[in-house]
Amino acid sequence: AQTVTQSQPEMSVQEAETVTLSCTYDTSESDYYLFWYKQPPSRQMILVIRQEAYKQQNATENRFSVNFQKAAKSFSLKISDSQLGDAAMYFCAYRRRPLQTGANNLFFGTGTRLTVIP
């Protein structure tokens, strides 16, 4: 079974500094997607960044980047130049890529609450 582990329940960062959120996952598949979602107090789930496992290049979206280590099954999120609006719960998630029955579940970690200190 696929599992996603976020070992940091809470993290804090000074405004304008950089923070890295950790995520590890367990799978026997070779082809899959990995995601980071942000959930602010409004509780909306917002897609931050996505990585396809077959791509060696780490995904980047403006101030957000990932460090994808496929062999180690690690998928960390780096937030550069942290802003007050980055304060939220962050969820790491995994999904198998093949379009097979039962393959469409998005497995979530338990989340990391990020506080940004002014």
Next chain:
Amino acid sequence: EAQVTQNPRYLITVTGKKLTVTCSQNMNHEYMSWYRQDPGLGLRQIYYSMNVEVTDKGDVPEGYKVSRKEKRNFPLILESPSPNQTSLYFCASRPLTGGGYTFGSGTRLTVV
């Protein structure tokens, strides 16, 4: 605007009183899914649907029903709600061949 719309946003009900949470998407997505979010557990899938009239159980289906009579709508039905179904519920959709999900704004359900 492309979106997933859930209603209601908040609901307080009593044990055993049937309720329906509606979900509608305007992106012509084939795949729709329901999740519940509980503290310390992340989001867990309840049911999913790969297209009209095609639904299947997720990880925590007990006590829930769904239907997919139209492509855009995917209601979640609690026939006899119990307090352990108090949770935050999310509907999500995506294209069948795509990777990213679009989530609704969530429904906070309290069963007393």
